[in-house]
Amino acid sequence: MPSLIKNLEERGFIYQISDPDLDTFLETNNTSCYAGFDPSAGSLTIGHLIPIIGLMHMQNSGNRPIAVVGGATGMIGDPSGKDQERSLLSIETLRQNEAAVKKQLSKFLDFDSKTCGALLVNNYDWTGNYKYLDFLRDIGKHFSVNAMIAKESVKIRLESRDQGISYTEFSYQILQAYDFHHLWKTYGCRIQIGGSDQWGNITAGIDLNRRLGGEQLYGITFPLIMTADGKKIGKSEGNAIWLDENLTKPYVLYQYFIQADDRDVVRFLKLYTFLSMKDINDLEKCLEHEPEKREAQKVLAQEVTKLVHGERGLRAAESATRVLFGDEPIKNFDDDTLKAIFAETPSAWLPRNILTSGITLVELCVVSGFCKSKGEARRLITSGGLYCNNVRITEPDFMITKDQLASKSILILRSGKKRYFLIHLKD
RNA sequence: GGGGAGAUACCCAAGUGGCCAAAGGGAGCAGACUGUAAAUCUGUUGGCAACUGCCUUCGGAGGUUCGAAUCCUCCUCUCCCCA
Numbered sequence A: 001m002p003s004l005i006k007n008l009e010e011r012g013f014i015y016q017i018s019d020p021d022l023d024t025f026l027e028t029n030n031t032s033c034y035a036g037f038d039p040s041a042g043s044l045t046i047g048h049l050i051p052i053i054g055l056m057h058m059q060n061s062g063n064r065p066i067a068v069v070g071g072a073t074g075m076i077g078d079p080s081g082k083d084q085e086r087s088l089l090s091i092e093t094l095r096q097n098e099a100a101v102k103k104q105l106s107k108f109l110d111f112d113s114k115t116c117g118a119l120l121v122n123n124y125d126w127t128g129n130y131k132y133l134d135f136l137r138d139i140g141k142h143f144s145v146n147a148m149i150a151k152e153s154v155k156i157r158l159e160s161r162d163q164g165i166s167y168t169e170f171s172y173q174i175l176q177a178y179d180f181h182h183l184w185k186t187y188g189c190r191i192q193i194g195g196s197d198q199w200g201n202i203t204a205g206i207d208l209n210r211r212l213g214g215e216q217l218y219g220i221t222f223p224l225i226m227t228a229d230g231k232k233i234g235k236s237e238g239n240a241i242w243l244d245e246n247l248t249k250p251y252v253l254y255q256y257f258i259q260a261d262d263r264d265v266v267r268f269l270k271l272y273t274f275l276s277m278k279d280i281n282d283l284e285k286c287l288e289h290e291p292e293k294r295e296a297q298k299v300l301a302q303e304v305t306k307l308v309h310g311e312r313g314l315r316a317a318e319s320a321t322r323v324l325f326g327d328e329p330i331k332n333f334d335d336d337t338l339k340a341i342f343a344e345t346p347s348a349w350l351p352r353n354i355l356t357s358g359i360t361l362v363e364l365c366v367v368s369g370f371c372k373s374k375g376e377a378r379r380l381i382t383s384g385g386l387y388c389n390n391v392r393i394t395e396p397d398f399m400i401t402k403d404q405l406a407s408k409s410i411l412i413l414r415s416g417k418k419r420y421f422l423i424h425l426k427d
Numbered sequence B: 001g002g003g004g005a006g007a008u009a010c011c012c013a014a015g016u017g018g019c020c021a022a023a024g025g026g027a028g029c030a031g032a033c034u035g036u037a038a039a040u041c042u043g044u045u046g047g048c049a050a051c052u053g054c055c056u057u058c059g060g061a062g063g064u065u066c067g068a069a070u071c072c073u074c075c076u077c078u079c080c081c082c083a
Helices: A004-010 A022-028 A049-060 A091-106 A132-138 A145-150 A152-159 A172-187 A196-211 A250-258 A262-272 A277-289 A295-324 A335-341 A361-367 A374-382
Strands: A032-037 A064-069 A119-122 A189-195 A218-222 A347-351 A386-388 A410-415 A419-426
Touching (some): A004 A049, A049 A064, A064 A091, A152 A196, A189 A196, A196 A218
Parallel strands (some): A032 A064, A032 A189
């Protein structure tokens, strides 16, 4: 059984470690480990899954995970990785996001373990009512501006002549540093993990704790996860892949991973699943010898979907996939089945009577909003890229009548291989 | 304050009186090949109509001209150099 750090290293989690002794420290100690989550949106994305899974690994090897929702830090805005000042979110939005993020995090961690049950806390609780003057005296005094402006996140903004940085964002690192100190003092938390852009904030916390006479703290950062074609992970056609099933249906999440590039899939298996290294190596061999089976992609998609949406979500995603990639004409379905399968698909609602005398395919594409103009629709159709209920139609003036319905009131358009669109008819 | 350069379609960027709905590249979208991968190749990317037709578009407003993205005037903005 490799050590926790070796294991994380092997799985590609580790970009930087603040102190090489962390490994030996963990051999003989169990501690708590925290990761912070910024409530800047109403849901986390699969990018956030990395620190979440990091916490899970920590818990699996007997350390208490602490997930911190940034109710306080979110009010300030982290300059890390941002090349311009952020606009502040309203307090209501922030509180809503906090609640949503908290709910999501709670799904991944085990709170019932007797020895290392997870904690879910909000840094607003220990920062919100700290008096400004007291904070400056107690905490601010330990920060050297010289060191603060040397941090990468600040330096970039100071060097950029037209962007600059506000005092508010400049102060951010102090708040996050204080979090780390607070969590050490309150829960004995010795480790903070985060994305590589968090390095400066993490080391600020380590320094602060030392100045305040606390124990040695440790930090680990994860690499920025990019796909082989150079995109940041978690974007599908420019849309984020959210963990909230109302924002990103399980099927879409499943598809994102099943379409993973060969060059990425092994790396993702290590990061995003809890499969043993042996299983992953087996899948890698399979990828090498029989890439067309796409066994590795399938397992990856299954594991991640199960982790995020449970068995039920996985089943829904798989049944949708069977219909969508089955190549069979979609015919004689019932409305509810199709609605379930295509729940995430963009849709339009049209009055049923447009089909009574029929409508040309071009026309339908435009009035439903599937295509922006008739020219675009015509191009798509004549180039062979349009499918109606999985059947290719190349004649722009093909008449669509109620005979073309896939179910009682649904018609399915598709452009290319993957872009589906639903037309619902209402009476 | 003085001087110079520039603003073209989603982005970069050619075009400097008609042959310009506007080269080229990127990106996008489709097709072929495939494994729902990658790479490659092909087509396509203002709107309407559809056998060569019409309308809108080259920072904004005017003007010159039979005719302008292209020339002139004013305005707005961006960049550079000198104070």
